Amino acid sequence: MMAGPDKSNRREFLARSAALAAAATLPVRSFAQETMAARAIPGTDEYLPVVGLGAPDIFIDLPPEGKELPIAVLETMIGLGGRLLDTPSFFRPNVPYLGELIEEMGIRDQMFLTGKITVNGKEAGIRHLERLVANLNKQPMDLLMIHNMRTMDEHWPTLREWKDAGRTRYIGVSLTRNADYVEFDRFMRTERPDFIMTGYSIHHPLAAETTLPLAADLGIAVLIVEAFKTDDDGGIFSLVAGKPLPEWAPEYDIESWAQYSLKFILSHPAVTGVVTETRQVRHVIDNMRAGYGRLPDEAARQRMSDYLLSL
Template sequence: MDDERNHDAGNPDGGSRAASSQRPGPSRREVIAAGLGSALLMGAGPAQPEKRTMMTRPIPRTGEQLPVIGLGTWQTFNVGPAQKERAPLRDVLKRFLEKGGRVIDSSPMYDRAELVVGELLEGLGQSRTPFLASKVWTMGRAEGEQQMNTSVQRMGRGRMDLMQVHNLVDVNTHLATLRQWQQAGRIRYVGVTHYLPSAFEQMEKLVRQEALDFVQLPYSIIQRDAEARLLPACADQGVAVLVMSPFEQGGLFEKVRGKPLPPWAADFDCTSWAQFFLKFILGHPAVTCPIPATSNPKHLEDNLKAGFGRLPDEKTRAKMVKHLGL
């Protein structure tokens, strides 16, 4: 499977940007090579010793620490049972867990992704290790409970750490159910998601009025609407933040195609454009964990490196935006 132009959690929720309709973008391999090569040729400075464990951030409600780079499953994990389709994904999950990743996010909207994740984790003997997150995406209490029960069994083999109301669909109904499930110990955390900035006002109200544990939202170096009110609200109210679309469905790689990684990226231990984009996101203190998706083990390892070493401060983040002409 080639996910070089659909390399993140993307825009699964609107259903209007299928991979086949997108203008061809750059090869992820080309972008990584350009970044690494330029850093070497331009004297980016000595590499920092790699820490043995990925940095973590706490879930504000409980203090539980989560590794800062997660894994999305939209498109990439929607495959059949064939070995040739599943082998790269098995490798992705294996390396993800070995390198210290934990957060794996999916949805019943992603067709077979939940089932594939569950079966592969079971095959690896790792059903209990990850922090599993899925969503409810339907109308009505009974339908929601049925869908969530299916997700828990398919993906979590009987457990689920986080359940989120997908795109705020019938949000009040499902939040009431999720509260009951949480109190009964059937799930550990409750959250909401939306893929559109136009929903940020409603999400902010929920953040301030409901005792949410998580919000999942789109945020990137070029999509910074969440910085105005929603991210500050999450920080104020102690709500953890998962970030979808960190690479803008691969569009960020198109913007830097053929461009060298700036030598000052070494100042925050960055050696590729993927790390550049992810470290920008992690430079915001309200963010808990971006969740890029990939079926390519090499891309996964590149993404995970963003969770090690230094992060850019606010001044550097502004410099990063300016460097891309945004």
């Protein structure tokens, strides 16, 4: 009799089966370029694959169905060449489950892990960073940021000290939610963070007015979030539900409305990468595939914007 799979093999098998089943529901096509596009972090020779994952609830609390789903989500990202993982913010007392997950999967070193200070005040910020790093157990961390520019005067010196002490390789700041970029731009000019993270999409193009060109000029890496955000709470997916992609979408290897949004973002020359959040393996596949194939040029970007805004 053949030996039965042990518990961990079974788990891996289940996770892979979930990923494969999800992949089978997507149209099959092959692109000339067979690895995910990667962009250099400005001023370095380090390349980041352009599509990453944020932190769905299944990375924060172990879901009742068990760990198969979060494992499958991460394995799918890795299988498609993703490496960037924007780790959960601490908005509650318990540390996120993600730390345990990446330890168990043995993927810590291959991931580019970001973390953010989401509390106000210097001492609270330091305690927060210590807990965050203890949870992820990565030393040095890849990127630590200040979430939404909170108490910058207190947190920025802390991040600079952590970088000088070799506890993180890069430091930066995020700003989202209909931001006013005046202060953000000023901060970029005076402090030259390694990274910024901000919202940018066809419906929310404000960052492209001054902030993205400035980041390009100053050599600051840019991570984009809120890729699917619209003025409506349902985001782009409720807006385009039941609507076919324009017939010219295949010219840019766009297979879905998610890729339509993501390729618009990735074709901005200042953008280093984009982070999306999903708890569904088929959506991970969909989003990661935006990092493959052709990207729109300037004229096509305008056409994409006009078309989506007309719906």
